[in-house]
Amino acid sequence: MILDRLVAAVGNTPQVRLASLERDVPGVELWAKLEWFNPGGSVKDRAALSIIQDALARGQLAPGGPRALLDSTSGNTGIAYAWIGAALGLRVSLVMPENVSDARKKLTHIYGAEQIFSDPQELSDGAQRLARQLARDYPERYFYADQYSNPMNPAAHESTARELWEATQGRVTHAVLGLGTTGTAMGTGRGLRRRNPAIEVIAVEPAEALHGLEGLKHLPSSIIPDIFRADELTRTLRISTDEGWDMADRLREHEGLLAGHSAGAAAAGALRIARELSAAGKGGCVVCVLPDRADRYLSPPPTA
């Protein structure tokens, strides 16, 4: 692959068959899209690039311009903004809960982003409130990207939908997607449904308010993102931290996939759907999106 610039490498990620899981579900195809092949190591490269390109086109951001991109993030979006900002000459300021993993803090820091930490006990909602406040107080200093409300977040996943559609040659029947900002689920779901309205769009969310599925949001106890439309989901599966973590272990041990926690949860959801289909004697082609790789989680966050 030869590229003019690194941002051209965002998207077109590999889709891999989960052969070891398929043995549990005769008659059903099970596929995973590996989003950690994006240059920043996660699915969030798509949303960040789409948001930044839109802001550049509208003149809200400019290389060497007066305003820095500001957003709240628990990590992956921040890493994506940080490297894309470096590549395009844009300053980036990130508000993160203080309990994000060390790996995420270090990565955003070495790309040169400004870091602002919010109260860890308020989680990502606290970071969102602080970013909103900073954007209100310093409009001349910041362009507030607001990934939870920015329509360019879901719009980025038209590409994800097209890639899934093309890779399965239109066979996809069920898409299983984790809920964080909800951009991946909303955008991928829309793109797939436009191609075939019968495709079922299934969301995965943590079963517990206090959970260990980093990157996923427990919506019943969180600020609901403006971009979220519950009626566009066929159904929502609630996955426990243990089920997600156990699936991440299984993917690593049997598929060689170093899946992160939210990836484990998405694959666990996909396997549940595939089991239902198989048990009912129905075929199907189930795809899931694996947001990032486990090396984002290897160091626990030592902070109070």
Place this chain on the structure above:
Amino acid sequence: MAITVKIPAPLRPLTQNLSEVALESAATVGAAVEELSRRYPGLRERLLDDKGGLRRYVNLFRNDQDVRSAGGLEAKLSDGDRLSVVPAIAGGR
């Protein structure tokens, strides 16, 4: 003097929306968790697993020290200590 326990946002529905709870006394972190659970049913299973150990994705800090490196649930508490319940992860993206 007492022990102050800081409660993270996701658990506040269980603590009548209190972000801080004062315990008159608790000799250890485990005793503090037990006292909290007596007062606020449902907290115990959020913090501890089936075997009574601290859940893998829950961190407890005594003042600024992770109790996992200080004896875990056996870690001693003294008057004036602050115990913080901090989710190991932040959620959202």
